[in-house]
Structure formats: structure tokens, C-alpha cells
Amino acid sequence: MNEESQKRGQLVVLASAVTKSYQMGSEFITPLKAVDLQVQRGEFLALSGSSGSGKTTFLNLIGGIDIPSSGEIKVDGVPLQRLKSDQLARFRAEKIGFIFQTFNLIPTLSALENVEYPLVLLRMKPSERRALAMEALARVGLEKFVKHRPPQMSGGQRQRVAIARAMVKNPPLVLADEPTANLDARTACEILDLMAKLNRELGTTFVFSTHDARILERASRIFKVGEVA
Amino acid sequence: MRLKIAIRNVFRNKRRTALSIAMIAGGVSAMLVFNGFALSVLINLGTKTIQTQTGHLQIATNVYWDKSADRPKDTLIAGAKQLQKELHKHPKIAFASGRLSFFGLLTAGDRTLSARGVSFEPQVEGDLGASFKFIEGRGFTKDELYHVALGSGLATRLHAKSGDSLTLLSHTYDGVVNAIDVTVTGIFQVGIAEFDDNNFLIPLSAAQTLLDTDNIEQMIIRLHNTSDTEEVRGEIQARLRGGATVKPWTEVAVLYQQITKFNEVQNRIMAFIILSLILLGILNTIGMSVFERTGEIGTVAALGENSRTILWQFLLEGGVLGLLGAISGMVLGTILIVVINWLEIKVMMPGASTDIIIKIGFFFRAFLDAGFLAVASAIVASFIPSWRASQMNIAEALRRNI
Ligand SMILES: Nc1ncnc2c1ncn2[C@@H]1O[C@H](COP(=O)(O)OP(=O)(O)O)[C@@H](O)[C@H]1O
Numbered sequence: 001m002n003e004e005s006q007k008r009g010q011l012v013v014l015a016s017a018v019t020k021s022y023q024m025g026s027e028f029i030t031p032l033k034a035v036d037l038q039v040q041r042g043e044f045l046a047l048s049g050s051s052g053s054g055k056t057t058f059l060n061l062i063g064g065i066d067i068p069s070s071g072e073i074k075v076d077g078v079p080l081q082r083l084k085s086d087q088l089a090r091f092r093a094e095k096i097g098f099i100f101q102t103f104n105l106i107p108t109l110s111a112l113e114n115v116e117y118p119l120v121l122l123r124m125k126p127s128e129r130r131a132l133a134m135e136a137l138a139r140v141g142l143e144k145f146v147k148h149r150p151p152q153m154s155g156g157q158r159q160r161v162a163i164a165r166a167m168v169k170n171p172p173l174v175l176a177d178e179p180t181a182n183l184d185a186r187t188a189c190e191i192l193d194l195m196a197k198l199n200r201e202l203g204t205t206f207v208f209s210t211h212d213a214r215i216l217e218r219a220s221r222i223f224k225v226g227e228v229a
Numbered sequence: 230m231r232l233k234i235a236i237r238n239v240f241r242n243k244r245r246t247a248l249s250i251a252m253i254a255g256g257v258s259a260m261l262v263f264n265g266f267a268l269s270v271l272i273n274l275g276t277k278t279i280q281t282q283t284g285h286l287q288i289a290t291n292v293y294w295d296k297s298a299d300r301p302k303d304t305l306i307a308g309a310k311q312l313q314k315e316l317h318k319h320p321k322i323a324f325a326s327g328r329l330s331f332f333g334l335l336t337a338g339d340r341t342l343s344a345r346g347v348s349f350e351p352q353v354e355g356d357l358g359a360s361f362k363f364i365e366g367r368g369f370t371k372d373e374l375y376h377v378a379l380g381s382g383l384a385t386r387l388h389a390k391s392g393d394s395l396t397l398l399s400h401t402y403d404g405v406v407n408a409i410d411v412t413v414t415g416i417f418q419v420g421i422a423e424f425d426d427n428n429f430l431i432p433l434s435a436a437q438t439l440l441d442t443d444n445i446e447q448m449i450i451r452l453h454n455t456s457d458t459e460e461v462r463g464e465i466q467a468r469l470r471g472g473a474t475v476k477p478w479t480e481v482a483v484l485y486q487q488i489t490k491f492n493e494v495q496n497r498i499m500a501f502i503i504l505s506l507i508l509l510g511i512l513n514t515i516g517m518s519v520f521e522r523t524g525e526i527g528t529v530a531a532l533g534e535n536s537r538t539i540l541w542q543f544l545l546e547g548g549v550l551g552l553l554g555a556i557s558g559m560v561l562g563t564i565l566i567v568v569i570n571w572l573e574i575k576v577m578m579p580g581a582s583t584d585i586i587i588k589i590g591f592f593f594r595a596f597l598d599a600g601f602l603a604v605a606s607a608i609v610a611s612f613i614p615s616w617r618a619s620q621m622n623i624a625e626a627l628r629r630n631i
């Protein structure tokens with residue numbers, strides 16, 4: 001481990017007293033109330049909770065997609081509350097890999113182009129990013145599907161492409177919001193195996209949400225969202 | 230990559246794209262046909278004006294131009310022959326010809342009409358066949374003196390035909406009434422009703438005899454190329470002694486000026502209507518596209534696109550759409566112009582004395598303008614929906630993925 005990351009410490013996520021509330025007409029919904037969470041580098045952490053408990057909301061806050069109503073979040077040493085929207089975009093581009101329940105691939109782009117996309121945002125040269133994207137696709141076992149477009153692929157394959165897209169820039173943190181909820185049981189298992197393998201082999205920190213008990217078993221630690229303290 | 234994404238997105242919804250491309254293409258081609266027609270008419274009118282009335286350049290005394298002379302004879306240019314000789318040495322000048330114009334009474338049998346006589350010099354201009362269209366008879370030969378050629382409207386009203394003998398009555402610059410007998414050599418038709426109804430042509434020396442002068446009112450200069458007008462004007466003006474000014478035809482031709490102005494206004498209105506159509510079409514297309522792709526916008530924002538690059542991406546799509554529309558419009562416009570020219574449609578233009586066959590020209594400038602307008606308005610129209618896309622709440626946009 002290099003000096004820089006040692007300075008930042010072993011904490012990838014440090015969330016303290018994070019609260020998020022939404023106004024619905026005259027009423028307030030507060031899915032997250034003063035939540036504290038610390039994630040160590042290399043963890044394979046599951047956020048559990050029933051539907052509507054605030055898992056997506058929490059992941060959005062950690063990933064710099066949304067801002068908390070109060071509280072502080074530091075990711076890889078970066079205090080998110082100090083960033084403006086452009087800086088948040090840059091933070092996401094550099095530090096976060098996202099995996100979604102609905103895969104969210106760009107339908108007009110091929111598998112390879114989808115994986116290249118995050119590298120375009122990092123202004124990488126075409127030849128370099130192509131090589132990295134090929135490598136990432138190979139790591140998820142899709143080297144034969146380079147030219148396929150998302151509509152021509154199965155759910156499991158699409159989620160593999162999405163995992164390659166999240167991993168291609170080798171981010172310190174990958175956030176996965178119910179990555180297996182739209183997949184059948186067997187494929188869900190395979191996807192989780194793949195994520196666990198990447199976590200083990202590359203040391204990438206994963207935080208994923210799920211409400212599936214079988215998936216929870218695989219986590220190195222479980223954090224319950226929406227539990228009354 | 231961004232351009233690739235833009236192009237693929239444009240072709241994502243084929244029907245909608247086809248519709249908006251058709252809309253832009255329709256606008257662009259309409260503009261090309263319309264402008265091509267208007268410009269052709271204008272160039273045609275300009276050529277006719279130069280050939281039959283103004284030449285490219287006109288030299289006259291300042292008192293003639295500003296109409297400040299006490300006596301008509303003070304407006305005349307003396308020493309015209311010497312001036313003409315000098316002008317003929319210039320390589321870009323086709324010829325210089327003296328003009329006198331005057332009002333006179335033409336009598337044919339028991340009919341008498343007032344008409345405007347314009348002098349020509351068959352010695353330098355030839356028989357006028359190159360400039361005037363004769364529907365009967367011909368212009369003048371070099372040594373015909375007491376002859377006239379009548380405008381078609383004037384000839385009709387006089388019941389005169391070529392070979393007829395007329396009496397031409399006017400008064401000299403000293404105010405003495407004078408008359409000569411003239412023979413009609415032919416009947417011409419310029420195509421401008423006002424001109425054909427009121428004018429007759431007469432050799433300069435006959436006019437000078439009638440008006441009792443050796444001088445001329447204007448020196449008309451014809452160039453080999455219209456595009457040399459400004460350059461030659463400058464050279465001549467520099468050599469003219471004070472008291473005389475040379476003016477380009479565009480300054481003198483009133484009808485041409487009026488029609489040019491009218492065309493400009495008309496073009497602007499036309500462009501405005503077409504632009505509005507393009508604006509609405511693109512606004513709708515890109516607006517729908519942004520709406521449908523809300524989830525996708527959320528995704529790319531999550532991946533790290535900032536609002537500026539999202540804005541650019543959608544503007545680029547609008548631009549691609551505009552460009553495709555512009556290109557299709559140019560192709561369509563070209564086809565339309567070729568077909569319309571081939572059909573040889575006849576129309577009566579305002580102020581014309583005969584039908585003309587519609588002839589639409591291709592003008593590089595018109596293509597450039599129409600293309601630029603289409604692309605620019607497409608981008609402008611994309612701005613509103615693109616802005617909306619760039620300002621979306623990412624978390625909410627992401628929830629739209631299903
Ligand atoms: N933009 C929003 N406006 C209002 N309420 C919201 C918004 N987003 C989420 N919520 C509410 O916050 C709660 C948590 O939602 P979410 O984080 O999506 O839960 P989960 O992902 O665990 O299913 C829900 O009650 C949901 O209705």
C-alpha cells in the first residue's frame with residue numbers, strides 16, 4: 001500500500017450522524033436518522049433492510065449523488081459536504097463505481113463502449129481505455145461479448161458488463177444497489193460470486209444493498225438500515 | 230465517443246428523427262427554392278436594367294445628379310467625344326455611349342402620344358439586338374439617323390408598326406419647338422411594363438439635332454464584367470474633373486433597389502417562419518428524447534458526467550439533427566429547383582409586361598445561409614430541453630430506470 005492511501009487511513013467510508021429527510025407536501029419523511037457507518041478498506045459490506053428502509057437513499061449519499069440533510073460523510077478522505085455539484089461529479093468519476101439493480105447500461109453503446117465510458121470521463125486516450133475496458137470485460141468473463149449491445153444480452157450478462165464498468169477505473173469504492181434483485185436465483189449467486197472474487201483478488205471495497213437473506217450470508221459484515229436505534 | 234453517442238441517439242427513434250429531419254429539410258428546401266427564385270429574378274432584372282437603361286456606370290454633372298441646375302442645358306456634358314475616346318482605352322470597359330433623354334410628342338396618323346425618348350449610339354453599341362428583345366423589326370444600323378424603335382406598349386397605343394413614318398415634336402434646350410420625321414425600325418419589349426409603355430429609342434445624333442445640342446446628358450459605360458463595377462467606378466471618379474460624378478447602376482436603378490429591399494424583407498419573413506418551424510420541431514424532438522431518457526441521464530450523471538457535459542451532449546444531438554436536416558434539405562432543394570426549371574412554368578411578375586418562365590438559380594450563398602440557419606436554430610432549440618436534462622436531480626432521475 002502506498003503512502004498516500006496510508007495517510008488517508010484504512011477508512012473508505014466515514015459517515016457520522018447522517019440524516020436525510022424528504023418533504024412530501026407538509027409532512028417530512030426521514031428514512032435516515034443520525035446514521036453512523038464506518039467501512040474499512042477491503043470490506044464486502046451488505047446494507048440490509050426491507051423495501052423503503054432507506055438503502056438506496058444511503059448509497060446515494062455515500063456515492064455523492066445526493067446530499068444529506070445533516071451529518072457528515074467522508075469517502076476515501078474526501079469530505080463530501082464541502083463539494084459543489086461539479087466537484088461531486090468529478091468525485092464520482094474518480095472514486096466510485098456504481099452497480100444498479102436495473103443494470104443501467106447505455107442501450108446505444110456496445111458492451112465494450114459501456115465499459116469505456118467511465119474512462120472517457122477521466123479523459124483517457126482511446127487506445128488506453130480500450131485496452132483497460134477489454135481487460136475488465138475479460139475479468140467478468142465477457143471477452144466474447146465485446147460488440148454486443150445491451151438489448152442483445154441476458155440480465156446476468158448485462159450485470160457483468162455493469163460490474164466491469166464499475167471496476168474498469170479501479171475505484172476505491174464500489175456501490176451496488178440491490179445488484180441481484182432483477183436476476184433469477186442462480187444468476188444472482190453467480191453475480192455475487194463474481195463481486196466477492198473481485199473483492200478478494202483486487203481488494204476493492206464493496207458496499208451493496210439487498211433484502212435477500214441468502215445474499216446477506218455472503219457479506220463480510222451486515223449493516224442494518226432503518227433499524228430504530 | 231460523444232459524437233458517436235449523439236449520432237446513435239439521433240437514430241434511436243427512427244420515426245421521430247425522420248419526422249424532424251423532414252421538417253428541417255422542408256424548411257431548408259423551401260428557403261432555397263424561394264431565395265433562388267427571388268435572386269434569379271433580381272439578377273435578371275439587374276441584367277435587363279444594365280442592358281436597357283443604366284449601363285454599369287453613369288457619368289453626369291453634379292447639377293444633373295442633384296437636380297440643382299437653373300436651366301436644363303446646364304446639366305449637359307460637353308466634350309463627350311474626347312471623354313468617350315479615353316474611356317474606350319480601358320480594358321475592362323466594353324463601350325461608353327452618350328445619352329440624351331427627353332420628352333416628346335409622337336404622332337402617327339391621327340394619334341399623338343407623349344413619350345420619353347432615349348438616345349443610343351449604334352456606332353458603339355451595335356444594332357441593340359444584344360440588349361433589347363425586338364418583337365418586330367430591328368434596332369438601328371450604324372448610319373440610320375432619323376429612326377426610332379418603339380416600346381411594345383407605346384407601339385400598341387400608337388397603332389404603329391415597323392416601317393411607319395412618325396412625326397416627333399419636342400423643344401430644344403433653348404426652348405424652341407422643333408420637329409423631325411422619323412421612321413419606325415422595330416418594336417422592342419424589355420419586359421418591364423413601365424418602360425415598354427412609355428419609351429422609344431432614337432440614335433444620339435438624331436436626338437442632338439432635335440434638341441439642338443452637341444452635348445450629352447450622361448455617359449453610359451458598359452463593362453465586360455458586372456463584378457468590375459466598383460473598381461472601374463473608383464478609377465473613373467479619380468480621373469474626372471470636379472463637377473461630374475460617376476455612379477454605379479445599383480445606385481441609379483430605382484426599381485431594382487425597391488425590389489431588392491422588398492426581397493430582403495420577404496426573405497426575412499420567410500426565414501423567420503421556417504426557423505420557427507424548425508425550432509418547434511427540434512424542441513419537441515429533443516424534449517421527448519430528454520423525457521424518455523431521464524433514467525439514462527441519471528445513470529451517466531452517477532458515472533460522473535457533470536451538468537455541462539450533459540448539456541453539451543444534448544446540444545450535440547440537436548446539432549447532428551440540424552445538420553442532417555440541412556443536408557437533406559439541400560438535396561431536396563436541388564431536386565425541386567431542377568424539376569421546377571425543367572417544367573418551365575410561366576408566370577406574370579409584378580411590373581412586367583410579358584410572362585416569364587420561372588428559372589431558379591443555384592446560389593452558393595443561399596445554400597450556406599440556409600444550412601447555417603438550420604443548424605444554428607436546431608442547436609438553439611435544443612438548448613431548453615438540454616438545459617432541463619443537465620439540471621436534473623440525479624437521485625430522482627435514477628429512480629426512473631426500470
Ligand atoms: N425523492 C424522494 N422524495 C420523497 N420521498 C422519497 C424520495 N426518495 C425516497 N423517498 C422515500 O424514502 C424512503 C426510502 O427510500 P429508498 O431509499 O428508496 O429505500 P430502499 O432503497 O431501502 O427501498 C421511502 O419511504 C421513499 O418513499
Ligand SMILES: [Mg+2]
Pocket residue numbers: 052055056057177178
Ligand atoms: Mg432501493
